[in-house]
Amino acid sequence: MTDPVAQDFWAELRATTQARIGLGRTGDALPTQRVLEFRSAHAAARDAVHQPLDAQALAEQVEAVGLGRPVVVTSKASDRSEYLRRPDLGRTPADLSGVPAGNAEVGFVLADGLSPRALTDHGVSLLSALVDEFGGTYSLAPPVIATQARVALGDHIAQALGVQTLVLLIGERPGLSVADSVGVYLTHLPRPGRTDADRNCVSNIHPPEGLGYELAARVVAGLVSGARKLGRSGVELKDTSRADALAAPSEILEL
Template identity: 70%
Template sequence: MAESADTQAFWAQLRSTTQARIGLGRTGNALPSSEVLALRAAHAAARDAVHEPLPIDEFAARIAGLGLGTPVTVTSRAADRSEYLRRPDLGRLPADLSQITPGDFDIGIVLADGLSPRALTDHGAGLLAALATQLGDYTVAPPVIATQARVALGDHIGEAMGVRTLLVVIGERPGLTVADSLGIYLTHAPRPGRSDAERNCVSNIHPPDGLAYTEAARVVAGLVAGARELGRSGVELKDTSRTDAVTGGDTLVIAQEGSS
């Protein structure tokens, strides 16, 4: 039985507010063919985002053009994409860090392909430019590009760079609505063995539908300042966008203007 005009209008209004697949309708006991095909197309896009390699030379040239220094490229111990997906542990370990020259920098930034190299290709340069603007009061090391990378690979890179705070910009796991989303993982005093509880994450960065570059960079700048004051990052470092900065015990809450 066909949906009434009121029902169609109801679901159309809700669908305009979310990327979730809701109110898709039905044909008999099944989804309409158009929705089945759309789901298959989204699944194919997610798979492609995982397997499509990062165009290293082109991407490195774009990053170099931002004026933050010539980027160094490193890779994990995962030999190829297949091994990277089967062996997450190898993606957390560096193959060789001899190209990295240590220095005295406040901030290090690793641009990692993660589970969506496409996300880094699409948004990496724009997000890095926004981060450089927001972190202008700090010294920032030349960026590092990491392939076949998991978040914890950054701990080894950050230690080799000699930075006080590390930002890992990484392609997030693709879903059936978004295949090109970036996340930023902040680790203060990076070193091998840091746990996820010792990091802060800003995720869902993929304008225009996700978090904007400038907003993500603004939140990160607040977290960097908080980590330096607190002396650590992770679960004890909080971010809020609508309240004044308050300190309670060993937990620092960083205030931001606007909404997150």
């Protein structure tokens, strides 16, 4: 039988984290409740990966943000199964002829990634927070919604849009604690062939447990400003928006 004092101790700690700690035991096994919780979380993660994105419904919500009617594009992955088996196809566009070319400073891509559910739950609210945070500082291209998409697909879309800086919102890989987290990838001067070293990422966006929309937007806005001053994004660009006032190395741009 579980010690009531130990149970109370772990209950207090569990309130501070989404990790599975202090699960207890029944004989030499986990309690039935903990086993069922694990199976439920595993099922939610699997569902988040396989659930298709309703791109048209999302497009209507995105249009209400005020950046224009979004174009929907897809990768060369023909379906979800192929997308999961062939990451390379998720990085290559099937057809970008409908993407409007321009010369805006910043472009947005909303990609389903490995959790379409995350984009459905948080994509529009996060996009709205980003637009509000930019506050008219930059010219913004019409948004693009990408399905069966990996991060690098955004480079092709950005090149077609003609934007200087790409902000890509994408559903992150679901875990057993969170199945609907969004990541934001920033690429300055995007083009096909860019690597992860050329990007900055703000992850774990899923209020109320994860990073909130407004705070995430402030971090992204700081990174966009820094990238445009530095002339590049990636490993040389650091987020100091939440850091203490410390002297930064001379080679690192302080935002």
